[in-house]
Amino acid sequence: MGRTLLSTLSFLLYCLSITANAASDGGSRPAGVGPEFAKYYKDPSTFTCISAPSIVLDISRLNDDYCDCPDGSDEPGTSACSHLSPLSPPQPFPYGSPSDNSTPALPGFYCKNKGHQPSYIPFTYVNDGICDYELCCDGSDEQSSISGTKCEDRCAKIGKEWRKAEEARQKSLGVANKKRRELVAEAGRLKREVEDRIQTLRTQIQGAEMKVAALEKNVAEIEREEKGKIVRGPAGGQGGKLAVLTQLAKDRITELVQNLGRVRGERDEARKTVQELEEILRKFKEEYNPNFNDEGVKRAVKAWEDYAAQEKPGPDAAHDRDLDEMLKSDAENGINWEEYENHEESDVEVLYKFEAYLPPPLRTWLDSKLRSLRILLIENGILADPHTSDTPESKRVTDARQQLTTAQSELETDRSELTRHEEDAVKDYGPSDVFRALQNTCINQDSGEYTYELCFMTSTTQKSKTGHGNTGMGNFVRLETIETDEDVPADGKGVGRGKRWVMKFENGQHCWNGPSRSTMVVLACAERDEIWKVAEEEKCVYRMEVGSPSVCGGSWRGGGRGDRCIMSCRTVS
Amino acid sequence: MVKHENFKTCDQSGFCKRNRQFADAAAATSSWTSPYALDPASLKFKDGQLSGTILKSLAEGQDQVVLPLTITFLESGVARVSLDEEKRKKGDIVLRGDSKARKERYDETASWALVGGLEPAKGAALSEKVETGYTKVYYGAGGKHEAVIRHSPFGIEFKRDGESQIQFNERGLLNMEHWRPKIEKPVDEKEGEEEKKEEEKPEEPKGEDESTWWDESFGGNTDSKPRGPEAVALDISFPGYEHVFGIPEHATSLSLKTTRGGEGNYNEPYRLYNADVFEYEMDSPMTLYGAIPFMQAHRKGSTVGVFWMNAAETWIDIVKSKTTANPLSLGTKGHTDTQTHWISESGIMDVFVFLGPTPQDLARQYGELTGFTAMPQSFAIAYHQCRWNYVTDQDVMDIDRKFDKHKIPYDVIWLDIEYTHEKKYFTWDPLAFVNPKKMHKQLNKRDRKLVAIIDPHIKNTENYPVVEELKKKDLAVKNKEGNQYEGWCWPGSSYWVDCFNPAAIAWWKTLFKYDSFKGTGPNTFIWNDMNEPSVFNGPETTMPKDNIHHGGWEHRDVHNLNGMTFHNATYEAMLERKKGEIRRPFVLTRSFYSGSQRSAAMWTGDNLAEWSHLEASLPMVLNQGISGFPFAGADVGGFFGNPSKELLTRWYQAGIYYPFFRGHAHIDTRRREPYVPGSPYTEIITQALRLRYQLLPAWYTAFHEAATTGAPIIRPNFYIHPEDENGFAVDDQLYVGSTGLLAKPVTKESADSVSVYIADDQPYYDYFDYTVYKGAGHHTVPAPLEKIPLLMQGGHIIPRRDRPRRSSSLMKFDPFTLVVVLDKDGNAEGTIYVDDGETFEYQQGGYIHRRFSFDGSKGFLTSVNIGTKGTKTDAYAKAMAKVRVEKVIVVGAPKEWKGKKEVVVSEEGAKESARRKKAGFEFHEASGKSAAWAVVRDPKVAIGKGWRIDFS
Structure with a gap:
């Protein structure tokens, strides 16, 4: 009996303590109320639900650990209204409010945290037996807890530590801001560099463009001249049909040798890759767990086993030696192109020789007339352009073209660098x-x-x-x-x-x-x-x-x- | 897709094939006579036990096989029938191939599975008046049960109130393959035309098909079978019973299907051979991870059952035969009989027979034998967050913070195998889990727990003290040569601790001590996986059957027990981690047997993130419940694959009804913690989780009921309404404990309503808005994504805690809300059980157990104590003295209450002045389909006290 009396007493005491909590607090605000909401809690005898003003409660219902207001505003200091949330299972609410969860009027339980920063903590954290010092260093969140948890006020210590840390943070922030300024300055410098470079490039490109234009003109000029020339054959009368053929053959072989070399390089590269892959797969087969039961893995291993079982010819050394031979220079292979190129009196030349029997003025006249005619014909598309046929270009044209190509590629390089820099200049590099x-x-x-x-x-x-x-x-x-x-x-x-x-x-x-x-x-x-x-x-x-x-x-x-x-x-x- | 080729069919399992052929042969012969006869001269009856000898006739000229029989009639009304083989019992046989195995038939399953209920019935008595050739024993309460034993051929008919309920060997399929020496035959005679029906002339021994008698190969592994054929089989019939339930674990419907072909039925028997079945399939009799050979048959007004206590590979064929009503004889209704055929590879025959008559009786009787569910710590029934794997200690702490940030409650975070250092259990990956202590500490701040996985395979490697000790102390399972068996699992080459060995258990306990498993603490708990055992390179992903366990028993004999011995050992180890700090252990197991409920929770293994798996989880978990192991759940979200957000959400809404509630995911899946899917899914999932937490008092009470009466925690329709024939096969909805909460989880994509089956004429109220559904039959209940279809059956009082907290422990001292749901007569009743949720002090009375009753005629709601006082009762009462009932909601409130503004509350022990205090009252009228309801405002009564609220 005595025991029951005692527990009843303690129960009563507990109720009292809640009311006391509500009333105390320097006579100003009930427990858990933040200063910005103080105005709602001024009336000493009644409380009006903040977002449901039609509901007026006796002051004894404030912070009495029972949720009366649909917005929870009557329980700023307890967890009684903590279920008011769209995250909770819906339930009908008294006072005829809609049969789902109402929006809470308060942001949480207000911890004064004297000696530190005040803050709100969720109502679900209130009186749950855990001292949430991170948010509520004064321990007020557990003041009416019946779990036996006592949360001492640690604000002095926490506040001090925090201020110290904050000071360090501020200091650090200062340093960081300084660093940032330096970075921004550096970025600015880099940007200017880019912009300078853009300027330089633009000028450079202008010059190069002019040069290219000039060279293009030059090439065109020379080509035009050369188109006529062909009638008479190349100046200096070097070579005939055979020379042309030789030149063709030489070019073709050079090309083939180059390509063969390249293909061989690619092949070696591919072979290395295959080896590397085979090594990975071999290892994979050795190391995989056969009972992991991953279909994908099993299929891959099976496929590898099949693949590895196939007879595959290995690299053929003799074949490679042959390739090496082929890739040696022509001279080493005993071909002397000069011999064929410099052969005088080509067959073609002979055909034109009759001119030699004409008197010089006539010859010149005829020559120029034929030439004009030929150019006319070519330009009107009646006669084939010698340069588009298999006829080799003259050295002059080649040289001119070479110059042009060089100038063009220089221009291209400059242009792409410019594009890159221009893009870079406008690229998003953040704040x-x-x-x-x-x-x-x-x-x-x-x-x-x-x-x-x-x-x-x-x-x-x-x-x-x-x-x-x-x-x-x-x-x-x-x-x-x-x-x-x-x-x-x-x-x-x-x-x-x-x-x-x-x-x-x-x-x-x-x-x-x-x-x-x-x-x-x-x-x-x-x-x-x-x-x-x-x-x-x-x-x-x-x-x-x-x-x-x-x-x-x-x-x-x-x-x-x-x-x-x-x-x-x-x-x- | 499951790999069928990895697992045997009956035809590939020699003894199953032989016994099915035996059954076919018997069915094909009209003159079939079972060759087993009880020798009447051998019969003795003493102290509730009938013993005698069964003689098995062999071919002409061969000696009869002597089989000792004992039938024990237990005080509980259960009968136990045991049959052994004398020659083997005496060790009078020769083993082939220099085997190290024991000669006896395995008879120790009882020592692992049973814990009580074996008191012989004092009242059991032989009947004086019997026909010749029969022996009759009356037993059970009031002698209502009788066992009629036919001598030749041997058979037993179990009756209740004179009516036949269960028949043994009615079809003559009893078959105990006796030991015989192998007679080497000339090669050309071997392997004859085995498909011929040689079984038809068993008297012709030359013709017997021996192809499956001796060595048997499967999947490249050969079983040496040193004792040759040794199966035990029996047909058990349930006359008049159309439904049979039980024998988990299978991915199948609650009401078991027939297994011998035909439209919608299976072709294979249900198999019980614990195995790690990768990507198991739905609607299949295939074996899974655990085995409970307990089957119950149900018809209107009666539930009976059998427990086939055998730990070897077991197959169960089920057929049903329908007798149509005879139109000429009025009153003879058509009925269906269910006939079952139980086939085990080895061991003695040991069968328990339960005669009900209610599902509750079966649950209790089976529980008395195999033990009741252990009362879990309260955190264990809250939400568990798991994933293979949270990759670092930082990751774990991050998940922990994220739950708080998103205001989602959870209690336990789990670590799968990757936390270990190179798959060495009892170690931490030094790079990923740098500071496990700190991690535990952070979790402990909100009273949360960590569960770490520990598997039975021990890595065979250098510099690993655990394996070194295991080898040195010789505690591993042996191969057939008697050397420590080495196989493959997660760590690669491994050994398996043999928990059949008491020395191994003693050693296992040392490994969990805090200074041994460093980095763990009081909030670390354990998950035992792969304990079937899963052996990657073994036959059917498990151990060779000729492996040898402690005591010289072949793995064949004990296979289905293996998982339980392991989690039992872990349970014991968890009790002894630190002297003086005894807490209820929590161990999750994948493999299980009858009795596992005493020390573990289970989950349904590696399911898939598919709607069909969500659907299948309900019958599976329901089946666990009625099979004595109700602390069960499926992986929420589905283990393999990525669930859609809708599926994930629906799975959470269903998962809150799993007694064991855990979200889990495979390592290759995307993260899917409840806060991951985003709005609105995260909010909806959070609501579901908070609903589980809100109802934890009801769940805990249901667990207590399971722990004391064997009742399922979630219950199928037939269990609650055993008279309602239309609802016997219903397995897609469930009741939570005795609360009357009826849930129908959504398991179909894009559903916006469900059809809930209501079995009775009570009113059912929507849990959230009190919409009334009334009348037996199907009712459409809205179920848009955000709505959980949950009804409250009239007549119950449901305890809740409405304040959302970060973990369940933080709700310990929160006040309760009582929801009084009135039945059609205006009454309601309910119970609550509360204890510290942690220690064993409840065993000394440290708990609150009360019954709430609402008497509609008087208008009284009362709370009375139904606990038993013990040494810790007062201390607990004191600790809980301030925990009160903050609100009483009455659903279906009578309209006479309109206008009432207050009720009168009186509490025991209150001072005279406070004896009759007033509490606020509000009445809400019925509107539309919603019922009237009322609220008592803060009656300020303690949960542990007696009190009365007067509504009159």
């Missing part, structure tokens, strides 16, 4: 162009069995610590911004909440049974460039959280005091 300064920076971080590397604006890589080689996790494709919403750990190494710059890397190494690897690099302000966290969000889709001074300043920062609250960050002045 104030700052990432320009990080272009050649790479940073590393160990995580689990890998080291992760981020080369800003370039690529991400996963490097195995256990000797399994590197894996490309993507190449830079673009910058984006996202909204993050995360708590920042005590060391400040977290992306926090707000708008953040993101570097997207895509088309990395392809995954077994999956997509090509890709990485999203989320950047937040920090004193130095550092990879904080790498997570494989889903198969072969990575997320890196990276600190960098480049994104400091303005709203682009992680950490900081605003990020401490879970629900809303209204602070008192």
Whole structure:
């Protein structure tokens, strides 16, 4: 009996203590009420539900651990209305409000945290037996807990530590901002360099264009002249039909030899690749787990076994030696092209010799007339252009053309460099162009069995610590911004909440049974460039959280005091 | 797709083939006579036990085989029939091939499976008046049960109230393959035309097909079978019973199908041979990971059953025969008989017979024998978040934070095999799990737990103390040569700890101590996987049958027990991690046997992220419930593959009704934690999770009921309504405990409503808006994605805790809401069981157990104690003294309450002045289809106290 009396007493005491809580608090606000809501809690005898003013309650119902208001405003200091949320199973609510969950009027339980920053914590955290010091350093969230949990006020200590940390953060932020300014300056310098280069290139290109134009004209001129010349044969009368043939043969053989060499190189390259692949597959067959029961793997192994079982001719040394011979220079092969090229009195020449029997003026006249006629015919498409037929070009034309080609390719180089620079100049390098300064920076971080590397604006890589080689996790494709919403750990190494710059890397190494690897690099302000966290969000889709001074300043920062609250960050002045 | 070629059909399993042929032969011969006869002279009856000798006749000129029989009549009304082989019992046989195995038939299943219920019936008595050739024993409460034993051919008919319920050897399929020496025959005679019906002339021994008697090969592995053929088989008939349930684990309907062909039926018997079946298929009698050879037959007004206690590979054929009503004789209704044929490879025959008459009786009696579900820690019935794998300790802590951030409750995070250092159990990957202590600490901040996987295969490698000790102490399973058996599993070459060996269990316990399994703490719990055992290079992905366990028993004899011995050992180890810190262990197992419920929870193994698997999970989990192992669940979301967001959401909405509720995913799948799919899916899933948490008091009470009465935690329609013939096969909806909560999870894509089957004439109310459904039959209940079809049967009082918390432990001291759902007569009743959810103090009375009753005629809602006082009762009551009922909701409230503003509350032990206090009251009229309801505002009564609320 005595025991029951005692427990009844303690129960009563408990009820009293709740009321006491509501009433105390310096006579100002009931427990859990933030200053911006104080105005609703002034009436000493009644309470009116904030968003349902038709409901007026006796003051004894305020913070009595029973949810009366459809918006929960009568229980700012308890968890009685914590179920009011679209995340809870719906249930009919008294007072005839709609038969689903109403929106809570209050952002949470207000912890004064004297000696530190005040904050709101979710009602679901109130009186649950856990001291949520991260949010509620004064322990007021468990004041009316019946679990026996006592949460002492740690605000003095936590506040001090926080201020110290905040000071360090601010200092760090200062350093980081300074670094950022330096980076921006560096980026500016780099940009100017690019712009200067663009200027130089533009001038250069103008000159080159003029040169090309002149050379084009020159070539055209010479060609025009040469078209006529053919009637008489090349000046100097070198070579005849045989020489032409020889020239053709020589060119053709040179071409073939070059191509053979190239093909052989490619073949060797391919052979190496095949060997490499075979080695991978051999290893794969040895090391795979035959009972893993992965159909794909089993099929691959079976196919490999079949493939390996086939009789395949190995590289033929004799054949290769032959190739080596063929690729030696013509001279070494005993061919002297000169002999054939310089052969005088070609057959073609003979045909024209009759001119020699004409008197010189007539010959000249005839010659010029024939030439004009020929040019006319060619230009009117009646006669074939000798240069488009198999007739070799004259040395003069070739030389002129050569000059032109050189000039043109120089121009092309300049132009493409210009395009590149022009593109680069307008490329998105983030705020104030700052990432320009990080272009050649790479940073590393160990995580689990890998080291992760981020080369800003370039690529991400996963490097195995256990000797399994590197894996490309993507190449830079673009910058984006996202909204993050995360708590920042005590060391400040977290992306926090707000708008953040993101570097997207895509088309990395392809995954077994999956997509090509890709990485999203989320950047937040920090004193130095550092990879904080790498997570494989889903198969072969990575997320890196990276600190960098480049994104400091303005709203682009992680950490900081605003990020401490879970629900809303209204602070008192 | 399951690889059928990896698993035997009956035809590929020699003893199954032989016994099916035996059955075919018997069916084909009208003059079939079972060659087994009881020797009347041998019969003795003493202390509830009838013993005697059965003689098996062989061919002319051969000695009869002596088979000792005992029939024990138990106090509980259960009968146990055991049959052994004398020659083997005496060790009077010769083993082939220099075998190291034992000569006896395995008879130790009982020592693993049974824990009680074996008291012989004092009241059992031989009947004086019997026909010659029969022996009759009366037993059971009031002598209502009788066993009529026919001497020749041997057979037993079990009757209740004079009516035949179960028949043994009615079809003459009893077959105990006696030991015989192998007679080497000339080569040319071997392997004759085996398909000929040689069984028709068993008196012609030369003609017997020996092809499956000796060595048997399958999938490149040869079983040496040193004892030759040794199967035990028996036909068991259930006259007048159309439905049989049980014998998990199979991916099949609750009401078992027939197995000898025909439209919509199976061609293969149900098989029980615990195996790691990769990508198992739906609607199949194929074996799965666990085995409970307990079958119950049900008809209107009666439930009976048999427990075939054998741990060897077992096949069960089921056929049904319909007798159509005779139109000439009025009153003779047509009925269906179910005939079953049980075939095990080895061991003694040991069968328990249950005569009901209710499903509740069976649950209790089976539970008395094999043990009731262990009362779990309260966290274990909350939500578990698993994935193969959370890859680092940082990853785990990140998931933990994300749940809080998204305001989603969860209690346990799990680690699959990748946390280990190179698959060496009891180690942590030093690069990925750098600081497991810190990880545990963070989880512990919200009173959350971590479950780590520990499998029975121990990596065969250098510098691994665990394997070194295992080898040195010689605690591994042996191969047929008697050397430690080496096979392949996750780590590659491995050994298997032999938990049949008490020394192995003793050693196993040492491995879990905090200073042995470093980095673990009081909030670490264990998951035992691959304990069928799964052996990648073994026959049917398991161990060779001629492997040898402790005591010289062949693996063949004990296979289906193997998984249980392992999780039992883990359970024991978890009790002894630290002196003076005894907490209820939590162990999840994939493989199981009868009795596993005493120490573990189970899940249905590696399912697929497909709608069909979501659908199949319900009958599977329901079947676990009625088979004595109700702490069961399927992987939410589906293990293999990526579920669509809709499927994931629906699976959560269904998963909240699995007693064991865990989300899990394969390593190749995308992340799918509840916050991943985004709006609106995440919100809808969160609502579902919060609904599970809100109803945890009801779930915990249901677990307590399972732990004390053997009742299923989720219950099929027939269990609640055993008289309702239309509902016997219903297996796509469920009741939660005794709460009257009727759930019909959505298992079809794009559904926006479900058809709920209502069995009785009580009103059923929608859980969320109190819409009334009334009348037996099917009712359409809206089920758009955001709506969970959940009804409340009138007549119950449901306890809830409505305040959402981060984990279940943080709800410990939250107040309760009672939902009083009135039945058609205006009454309701319910119970609540609460304890500390952690320790064993409940065994000394440290709990609150109360019955709430609402008496409509008086208008009283009362709470009375139904617990038994123990040494810890007062201490617990004190700890819970301030925990109150904050709200009482009455659904289906009488309209006379309109205008009522207050009710009178009185509490025991309250001071005179406070004896009759007033509490606020509100009445809400019925509107449209929604019922009237009322709320008592904060009656301020303690959950542990007696009290009364007067509504009059």
